[in-house]
Amino acid sequence: xxxxxxxxxxxLAPAAPPGTATAAxxxxxxxxxAPAAPPxxxxxxxxxxxxxxxxxxxxxSRAQQETFPVPERxxxxxxxxxxxxxxxxxxxxxxxxxxxxxxVWLDRSWDGGATWEGLLGRASIPGTWTGTRTLMYxxxxxxxxxxxxxxxxxxxxxxxxTDWIYPTVCDVLCDRTSPTQALNPVQPVxxxxxxxRTIRLQTDANxxxxxxxxxxxxxxxVWLDRSWDxxxxWPGGSSLGRTATPAGATTTRxxxxxxxxxxxRHYGGAVRACGREAAHQEGSCTAWARPTPSRARAAxxxxxxxxxxxxxxxxxxxxxSATTLTAVMDSGIRDYDWVIARTFDVNxxxxxxxxxxxxxxxxxxxxxxxxxxxxxxLAWVAAYDYTQDRRYLTMATTIATYVHQYWDTRTCGGGVWxxxxxxxxxxxxxxxxxxxxxxxxxxxxxxTVWLQRARTAADWYLASGMINASGLVNDGITQDCRNNGQTxxxxxxxxxxxxxxxxxxxxxxxxxxxxAKRLADSAITGLTRNGVLTESCDPNANCDDxxxxxxxxxxxxxxxxxxxxxxxxxxxxxxxxxxxVWASDRDALNRIGQRxxxxxxxxxxxxxxxxxxxxxxxx
Numbered sequence: 001x002x003x004x005x006x007x008x009x010x011x012l013a014p015a016a017p018p019g020t021a022t023a024a025x026x027x028x029x030x031x032x033x034a035p036a037a038p039p040x041x042x043x044x045x046x047x048x049x050x051x052x053x054x055x056x057x058x059x060x061s062r063a064q065q066e067t068f069p070v071p072e073r074x075x076x077x078x079x080x081x082x083x084x085x086x087x088x089x090x091x092x093x094x095x096x097x098x099x100x101x102x103x104v105w106l107d108r109s110w111d112g113g114a115t116w117e118g119l120l121g122r123a124s125i126p127g128t129w130t131g132t133r134t135l136m137y138x139x140x141x142x143x144x145x146x147x148x149x150x151x152x153x154x155x156x157x158x159x160x161x162t163d164w165i166y167p168t169v170c171d172v173l174c175d176r177t178s179p180t181q182a183l184n185p186v187q188p189v190x191x192x193x194x195x196x197r198t199i200r201l202q203t204d205a206n207x208x209x210x211x212x213x214x215x216x217x218x219x220x221x222v223w224l225d226r227s228w229d230x231x232x233x234w235p236g237g238s239s240l241g242r243t244a245t246p247a248g249a250t251t252t253r254x255x256x257x258x259x260x261x262x263x264x265r266h267y268g269g270a271v272r273a274c275g276r277e278a279a280h281q282e283g284s285c286t287a288w289a290r291p292t293p294s295r296a297r298a299a300x301x302x303x304x305x306x307x308x309x310x311x312x313x314x315x316x317x318x319x320x321s322a323t324t325l326t327a328v329m330d331s332g333i334r335d336y337d338w339v340i341a342r343t344f345d346v347n348x349x350x351x352x353x354x355x356x357x358x359x360x361x362x363x364x365x366x367x368x369x370x371x372x373x374x375x376x377x378l379a380w381v382a383a384y385d386y387t388q389d390r391r392y393l394t395m396a397t398t399i400a401t402y403v404h405q406y407w408d409t410r411t412c413g414g415g416v417w418x419x420x421x422x423x424x425x426x427x428x429x430x431x432x433x434x435x436x437x438x439x440x441x442x443x444x445x446x447x448t449v450w451l452q453r454a455r456t457a458a459d460w461y462l463a464s465g466m467i468n469a470s471g472l473v474n475d476g477i478t479q480d481c482r483n484n485g486q487t488x489x490x491x492x493x494x495x496x497x498x499x500x501x502x503x504x505x506x507x508x509x510x511x512x513x514x515x516a517k518r519l520a521d522s523a524i525t526g527l528t529r530n531g532v533l534t535e536s537c538d539p540n541a542n543c544d545d546x547x548x549x550x551x552x553x554x555x556x557x558x559x560x561x562x563x564x565x566x567x568x569x570x571x572x573x574x575x576x577x578x579x580x581v582w583a584s585d586r587d588a589l590n591r592i593g594q595r596x597x598x599x600x601x602x603x604x605x606x607x608x609x610x611x612x613x614x615x616x617x618x619x
Contacts, residue, residue, distance in 0.1 A: 112236030431495025471522030
């Protein structure tokens with residue numbers, strides 16, 4: 001009956017273009033060659049196209065690698081093989097030694113194999129051939145926070161499927177590891193109680209989690225739930241490690257389960273501990289939490305949760321994505337290295353207005369907003385430093401060349417315009433320009449051109465009047481070249497520090513370092529409340545999407561100044577910010593808000609998360 005049902009579904013389903021005949025490796029020694037049991041009668045659901053690094057139905061000839069993660073199966077002498085490419089996050093299926101009409105397809109499940117999308121890429125062996133293959137389909141969907149499983153299935157006068165691919169999540173350790181291997185365990189949320197029992201969630205420095213039940217009796221049960229979408233749902237992650245208290249005991253615990261899936265590009269998985277008393281059916285669960293392996297790792301995992309791998313940015317904010325990518329590199333966590341190249345490759349092309357910004361992006365990260373372009377230039381300098389891949393420095397130089405076109409001595413004796421229409425000379429664009437030109441000079445052997453531009457820009461910046469008598473940087477200058485008295489934003493202060501620190505490194509001229517230290521010292525006394533860095537929009541929680549990231553930019557460049565000076569005062573200030581964020585402005589999912597000293601009202605999204613990440617990266 002099952003064979004007839006699948007055959008009927010294959011007739012009704014549209015066929016994907018057949019692949020070419022393919023060879024597969026022989027069965028590994030010692031593995032059984034008997035066919036797997038036919039698939040169960042779990043419902044087949046319609047498949048929606050998934051896009052990760054590529055979209056579903058990529059041709060296998062474009063795979064970046066080929067592995068064979070599960071044993072092949074035999075169906076009446078035909079070889080059924082599942083192929084995978086972890087670099088692509090995709091898999092495909094093939095059938096060989098067959099005859100005309102034999103078919104092969106993929107099943108994909110988002111709930112641990114309980115249900116699946118069937119007949120993906122179904123292909124039948126055409127006349128005169130002996131094999132065929134499907135197209136490639138994504139195993140995982142981190143953009144929508146779904147962890148998938150795939151298997152290959154075939155029909156050759158009987159239906160057989162391989163095992164599901166990657167049912168076990170592995171990070172530093174794999175699912176079902178004993179808690180005896182836990183590293184520095186903590187309890188991230190309060191326990192819950194039920195009929196006198198105490199149910200605890202515990203996590204460790206490797207990002208592993210487990211649950212325990214205490215003060216109970218025989219038959220009490222405890223388990224772990226795991227969610228990839230911050231606790232909204234947990235298909236495939238329910239009742240993990242479920243175990244019962246044995247006779248004569250009062251406590252038991254589950255094994256450990258991973259909360260990150262690097263292979264599937266899932267970061268920031270959430271867990272909770274649940275349990276029930278033996279005599280009652282109802283259960284009780286702790287709050288959802290994410291592990292805190294370190295402050296940087298915890299904040300960065302929560303930030304990567306919002307990265308969209310298919311479009312390769314943090315959705316809906318163009319310049320913010322540039323400085324957020326820089327924050328990811330600032331963390332130094334190598335698991336995220338793929339994000340750098342992915343963001344570069346996808347976003348270096350032109351985009352129409354509304355796709356990445358209200359302005360068109362003209363290619364090479366350039367737009368009419370000079371400061372937006374410069375943010376990307378600074379990001380690619382950081383990428384070059386991080387990877388030593390010269391294409392990033394080349395791109396940064398291309399962007400700097402574009403920005404330089406808007407250096408204009410005819411108005412106020414110099415300075416870079418904020419926009420292509422030349423309406424405003426402000427602190428952000430000129431702080432960026434000093435940092436960018438000095439950075440490119442330091443990384444370009446034999447350079448004199450960029451060095452002279454950097455020195456000229458730094459001297460103009462210091463003489464422009466944007467720095468007020470209190471050593472704080474106002475937003476810009478008026479049309480008659482005076483300080484406009486507008487808001488002192490922390491990122492303008494930070495960019496001044498960063499630009500002057502870098503020109504000091506490029507020239508060795510101590511006057512620039514002295515000026516950078518004056519800006520830093522003025523900020524520590526003038527832009528803080530009770531020692532915590534505070535944006536003017538923080539108290540009323542009315543910061544816009546730009547302002548949400550300003551404080552993190554300040555901290556990036558203050559930490560850079562500490563590296564140049566080893567001045568303990570800057571290190572201590574950075575640690576004070578980190579401690580404030582960690583104690584007062586972080587929830588159980590390691591999400592960081594706008595107000596680093598905590599309190600309400602507050603704002604929280606990926607922009608505040610990126611800013612908070614830089615806050616916890618102390619010098």
